[in-house]
Amino acid sequence: MVETAIEMDKAALILKLLGDQTRLTMLKILDRHACCVCEFVEIFQMSQPAISQHLRKLKDLGLVQEERKGQWIFYSINKYSGEYSFLQQVLDQLPNQDLKIIELEKNGTRISCC
Amino acid sequence: MVETAIEMDKAALILKLLGDQTRLTMLKILDRHACCVCEFVEIFQMSQPAISQHLRKLKDLGLVQEERKGQWIFYSINKYSGEYSFLQQVLDQLPNQDLKIIELEKNGTRISCC
DNA sequence: TTATCATATAATGATTTGCTTATATATTCA
DNA sequence: TGAATATATAAGCAAATCATTATATGATAA
Numbered sequence: 001m002v003e004t005a006i007e008m009d010k011a012a013l014i015l016k017l018l019g020d021q022t023r024l025t026m027l028k029i030l031d032r033h034a035c036c037v038c039e040f041v042e043i044f045q046m047s048q049p050a051i052s053q054h055l056r057k058l059k060d061l062g063l064v065q066e067e068r069k070g071q072w073i074f075y076s077i078n079k080y081s082g083e084y085s086f087l088q089q090v091l092d093q094l095p096n097q098d099l100k101i102i103e104l105e106k107n108g109t110r111i112s113c114c
Numbered sequence: 115m116v117e118t119a120i121e122m123d124k125a126a127l128i129l130k131l132l133g134d135q136t137r138l139t140m141l142k143i144l145d146r147h148a149c150c151v152c153e154f155v156e157i158f159q160m161s162q163p164a165i166s167q168h169l170r171k172l173k174d175l176g177l178v179q180e181e182r183k184g185q186w187i188f189y190s191i192n193k194y195s196g197e198y199s200f201l202q203q204v205l206d207q208l209p210n211q212d213l214k215i216i217e218l219e220k221n222g223t224r225i226s227c228c
Numbered sequence: 229t230t231a232t233c234a235t236a237t238a239a240t241g242a243t244t245t246g247c248t249t250a251t252a253t254a255t256t257c258a
Numbered sequence: 259t260g261a262a263t264a265t266a267t268a269a270g271c272a273a274a275t276c277a278t279t280a281t282a283t284g285a286t287a288a
Contacts, residue, residue, distance in 0.1 A: 005207065008209065012133055013133075015138065016134070018126070018129040019130025019131070020126060036265090038263090048265070050248080054246090071256060072264065073265065093119065093120060093199075094119060095120075136276095150234080152234065162234080167277085184285070185235085185286060186233095186285095187234075187235065
């Protein structure tokens with residue numbers, strides 16, 4: 001089956017979410033590493049509700065998914081989203097953000113789940 | 115020379131502009147056809163100042179350029195923008211909008227400049 | 229020159245956005 | 259069970275956004 005192009009309205013909704021530096025960086029990080037809320041709080045030095053609200057928007061559009069592991073909820077890219085390849089084409093053009101994860105590991109604030 | 119990745123903050127600024135259905139459609143149209151303001155007014159059924167303001171934002175980021183031809187000002191994609199390839203990767207994923215130009219031609223509202 | 233057409237800019241207002249603080253819910257651990 | 263930790267949700271507010279109407283600017287044509 002041929003992959004159908006994304007609709008303009010759906011594309012605009014997604015791009016609007018990507019048009020925020022916090023969410024854009026979140027997605028670039030999630031593209032390679034599942035993360036929980038408290039890690040993003042550390043990375044962005046932003047309040048926990050602010051982080052949760054950003055993730056909620058990404059989840060509402062189906063771009064990310066969540067999985068609870070104990071007391072933490074890990075977010076990751078939803079590879080089964082109908083717009084995954086659209087998203088991926090954008091993220092692929094952005095600079096790698098692994099350094100932010102490496103810094104968490106140095107700080108000892110990286111949550112390594114079982 | 116290796117093409118450097120776009121910076122996150124610049125990417126976010128561009129994506130924010132793309133995250134509006136009017137501007138996103140404008141850019142997809144401009145990707146194949148230079149257009150003037152009055153054509154967009156017809157296409158989007160929106161006031162002339164609203165169209166001008168959208169184009170201003172696109173021009174401020176260097177995504178489009180303008181060229182006066184007589185009383186009209188034609189806008190087109192700025193292929194010499196440093197972010198042209200970034201923009202192009204997004205636009206390439208969107209459905210073709212040529213129908214909007216074809217409808218202008220049917221209406222007789224397409225401006226064919228000399 | 230004056231009227232007309234195309235466009236830009238300014239001022240305004242309703243809506244949306246992105247944070248904050250306060251509070252609720254869910255899990256873990258002593 | 260009760261305290262601590264992680265997260266979500268609600269309410270509120272300042273700033274940004276996107277349209278509108280009014281007006282200014284610039285080009286063309288009578």
